[in-house]
Amino acid sequence: MDLYFVKRPLVERYSDVLPEGSAGAVSLLERRVIPDGMPVVLGPDMRPVEPLSSWFRYLAYLGRDxxxxxSYAYVVLRLAEFLAWRGRDVLTATESDLLAYRxxxxxxxxxxxxxxxxxDRExxxxxxxxxxxxxxxxxxxxxxxxPKAYGSGLTQAMQVRHLVLEQYLxxxxxxxxxxxxxxxxxTAFRGGFPHRNRAxxxxxxxxGMRKREWSxxxxPELSRRPGGPAGFVLQACAKYGRRRDVYVPAGPLDLVETYALLERAEIVERSARRLARRHRELFVVDSVDEGRGRLAGVLGGRRRVFDMARMAAGLRRITVREGSGGLESMAVFLGQGGLMLSASSWDRIRRHAWQRMLAFADFGQALVLxxxxxxxxxxxxxxxLRLLKHLTRLVIEREQRRADRRSLVSLAEHISMNxxxxxxxxLGHASPRTTYGYLAYLDDPMNYVDEAFRAWADSDGATYAEIAIRLLEGDRDGTQG
Incomplete structure (x- = not known):
């Protein structure tokens, strides 16, 4: 079995050269309302494997991303291959087969x-x-x-990994x-676009955006007055399509402008001819309404108008506009081909960055990685974490000033400044319960452990074994408070 994914632009591009009997593929996709990205499992005869392919069509009709x-497709393909190895398929699978797979x-x-x-996800x-x-x-x-009957049945707290300033820089x-x-x-750096990566x-x-959001x-979403911040509405690219406002400070915008000037313009110039050959499969924008957050243009031969907040990543990837030098992608971060960088490309960039960091970790003063x-x-x-710490400090200072003046805080003020x-x-969390997970990381508890033991080690060179013994003895004596 082989796994494929529907790509309407490719079907449209090569419709003229498809074998006889396949030329109606474009109209078939339109008639069956088959969305881009839908998985299709094909057997050795290159025909859809049922009922797996029908399940994916069912998910696509439900509007699954x-x-x-x-991700579902790779899980199901792995399961189907395991069942085939045991002489089964999904229609004849038993409890024992699934326990064996687990x-x-x-x-x-x-x-x-x-x-x-x-x-548990699988x-x-x-x-x-x-x-x-x-x-x-x-x-x-x-x-x-x-879902948890054959999973671990456990829940896992959010694993927060954050960077200190030196690590981030x-x-x-x-x-x-x-x-x-x-x-x-x-001079040995082969990353290609350092200003893009830093921005x-x-x-x-x-x-605080997720990778799928910022990438x-x-x-037009980063437009601003000179030297000021920017802001836009995020929805389709957000997790679960949860709508929220994004505030972009001036600092990262300055880096984006530097990248646009030094690197992006070169990418656009080199890729204009390549994009021109794909003109009919792109969303060519001719009108930008920044006030209403809308783009208007031609997609698939039809006039279309989209709210930017509701544009999914796949549509954003093919969104271009006509410039003086030809077609230019409207995405901020571009790859060699002139279109938005894919998630796998960003992961590759990150892996190369980590290798560089490991190579330079012992340069001069060692950095803890x-x-x-x-x-x-x-x-x-x-x-x-940085925002939560800063806001907490501001609230404490404000409450202290109010206490000094003996003034009361209204409920509305308390909620608005929480x-x-x-x-x-x-962050776009649906519930404050998720955000509560960060409270455990506001201060590293190991700092208190080090501070508690430092006096012992400095005074008499006690080992951790001796410390443990003394703690136990003190606890038995009732002297530990």
Whole structure:
């Protein structure tokens, strides 16, 4: 079995050269309302494997995000191949087959997956498939009952990984920006676009946006008055399509403008001819209404108008405008081909950055790097923690001033200036419960451990074993408070 994904632009581009009998593929996609990104499982005869392909069409009709369907597809393909190895398929699978698959993923394979995060998501996908099979009448009984029935049954607290200033600057300038730790330009850097990379991570840090959010930003969304900030509405590219306002300070905008001047213009010039050959599969914008946040132009031969907030990443990727030198992508961060960089491209850039950081970690004064490579999401955690700490300090100072004046705080003021609620809105969390997870990281508890033991070690050179004994003895004596 092979896995493919529907790409309407490719079908339209090559419709004239498709074999006889396949020339109606474009009209078929239109008639069946097949969306881009829908997975299709094909067998050795290059025909859709059922009922798997029908399940993906069902998910597509429900409006599932293409990235979500892609992750589902790889889980289902892996399961189908495992069942085929056991002489089964999804219609004949038994409880024992699925338990064997669980054991394979968690224990037998060379690199077992994480039981709390990866397996629980995978189990939910498999459960969704068998639930649909039973509902559609393909099977009488579903082998799986509940999403956590075969998962770990555990919950995992949010793992917050944040950077201190020195670590962030090392990541931005040395890893992503191609500099040496002493600030000099590294002539061996082969990253290609250091200004683009530095601007991207600065935008991620200073806005708290997720990778899919900041990597798909369009130029009109970052428009501003000279030297001022910018702001736009985020929705379609946000997690779960949750709408929120994004505030962009002047700092990252300055870096974006530097990148646009020094690198982006060159990318646009080199790629104009290539984009011209793809003209009919692109959304060619001829009108930008920044006040209403709308773009108007031609897509697929039809006049279309879109609210930028509601434009998904796939549409943003093919959004261009006609410039003096030809077609130009309206995405901020471009790749060699002149279109928006893909998620896999950004991951490759990050891996190369980590390798550079490891190579320079012992340069001069050693910098403490974590064992695991940095993620772009660590910048979101850093934004949340820094903002939460700063707001908490401001609120404490304000309350102290009010106490000195013996003035009361209204309920509306208390809610409007609640640090957790402000950070929740900035991050786009559905519930403050998620934001509460950051409270545990406002101060590193190991700092208190080091401080507690420092006096012992400084005074008499006590070892940790001796410290433990003295603590235990003191506890028995009732002297520990």
């Amino acid at each position: 293409p990235e979500t369907m892609r 054991r394979q993923r968690l224990e037998v394979q060379s690199v077992p997956i994480d039981p709390v995060t990866t397996w 189990a939910s996908t498999v459960n969704g498939l068998f639930g649909w099979l039973a509902e559609a009448g393909h099977v009488r009984h579903r082998p799986l009952r509940m 090392f990541f931005r300038d040395v890893g992503m920006g191609g500099q040496r730790p002493d600030g000099e330009i590294d 991207a991570v600065e935008l991620a840090l200073m806005t 798909s930003v369009l130029l 974590p064992r695991k490579p940095y993620r772009y999401h660590d910048l979101r955690h850093t934004f949340a 640090p957790l609620l402000i950070v929740q809105r900035a």
